Amino acid sequence: MTIPITPSTSLCALIGHPVSHSFSPLMHNAAFQEVNADFVYLAFDIKEEDLEKSIKAVPALGIRGLNVTIPHKVSVMKFLDELDPVAKEIGAVNTIVNENGKLKGYNTDGLGALMALQTEGINLEDKKVVMLGAGGSARAIAFYIASEAQELVILNRTESKAIELAESLKYKKEVNVKALKLNLDNLKMELNDKNIILINSTSVGMHPNENETLVTSDLLKNDMVVFDIVYNPIETRLLKEAKSAGAKAIDGVGMLVYQGAAAFELWTGKRAPADLMKSIVEKELLKREKRRRREKK
Numbered sequence: 001m002t003i004p005i006t007p008s009t010s011l012c013a014l015i016g017h018p019v020s021h022s023f024s025p026l027m028h029n030a031a032f033q034e035v036n037a038d039f040v041y042l043a044f045d046i047k048e049e050d051l052e053k054s055i056k057a058v059p060a061l062g063i064r065g066l067n068v069t070i071p072h073k074v075s076v077m078k079f080l081d082e083l084d085p086v087a088k089e090i091g092a093v094n095t096i097v098n099e100n101g102k103l104k105g106y107n108t109d110g111l112g113a114l115m116a117l118q119t120e121g122i123n124l125e126d127k128k129v130v131m132l133g134a135g136g137s138a139r140a141i142a143f144y145i146a147s148e149a150q151e152l153v154i155l156n157r158t159e160s161k162a163i164e165l166a167e168s169l170k171y172k173k174e175v176n177v178k179a180l181k182l183n184l185d186n187l188k189m190e191l192n193d194k195n196i197i198l199i200n201s202t203s204v205g206m207h208p209n210e211n212e213t214l215v216t217s218d219l220l221k222n223d224m225v226v227f228d229i230v231y232n233p234i235e236t237r238l239l240k241e242a243k244s245a246g247a248k249a250i251d252g253v254g255m256l257v258y259q260g261a262a263a264f265e266l267w268t269g270k271r272a273p274a275d276l277m278k279s280i281v282e283k284e285l286l287k288r289e290k291r292r293r294r295e296k297k
Helices: 024-034 048-061 076-079 086-091 109-119 136-148 160-170 184-190 239-244 252-266 276-297
Strands: 010-016 039-045 064-066 095-099 101-108 126-131 151-156 177-181 196-200 225-229 248-250
Touching: 024 039, 024 160, 024 252, 024 276, 048 064, 048 076, 048 177, 064 248, 076 101, 086 101, 086 136, 086 276, 095 184, 095 252, 101 252, 109 136, 109 160, 109 225, 109 252, 136 151, 136 160, 151 184, 160 177, 196 239, 225 239, 239 248, 252 276
Parallel strands: 010 039, 010 064, 126 151, 126 196, 151 177, 196 225, 225 248
Antiparallel strands: 064 095, 095 101
8 A cells, every 4th residue: 555645645643552552553654545645544553652742743743643552541641732522521541632832632532432333233232341440541432322221330350440440430420330359250241131131341362362261251251242352363262252252242343433533524624435444454454363373383
């Protein structure tokens, strides 16, 4: 893929630490070309101690927008000029737009997750959702899920973070939400119901740690939906365990694409070619998976 770059080309980028695993540059550059947008997308590995000066450089360099990933989704907020009301309520930012030197933070993660579920025909009404994790992505997902589901249970290894997230949701919305420590006993208790949607909002199972999972098939049932926001590999250990139990398995590609499409539209003002973006990611995932298999032989 050849991307023509001129002095007028607008720059968007991903910032996080690490970022070498990201599919966002491939996805966004293909999308920019598809709609004839004079944009280019890069990825910058930014450590926590360099975050403030990196954000301050955005207006000076004329960077149009940023995606923000682990571990900066919360800490970046204090360096922005303005927050979209949704991002402010969530308490995390994954997208930044530079409007004439003023940086405004948005959060498209939760919308991306909700759309990923909806496109798979999943209705959250009258459902119990058990969510693993309480980090930046979890905050965004919980904000959207809590209003739709009958009950939300947040499990996190650091219980205090789960409690903080649950309390913030109760304060902002009239929702049925509780927080517990992520351990085997609580998993067994909370997954012992019917028609549960299990969401892994952690990075457990992400390449190169494909053999890791927080939940195994003996805890899952065939009437469950298991949604893993990890997209590399496309079929995580958790999703393999879900299929083994007869549960419906949903990978993280949809969330990646739909949150990216929303960011794309904020930067360009153009409709994102979501189908193309999804196809690009899926093809690259399959290519990398084949490469890993060859290397193991």
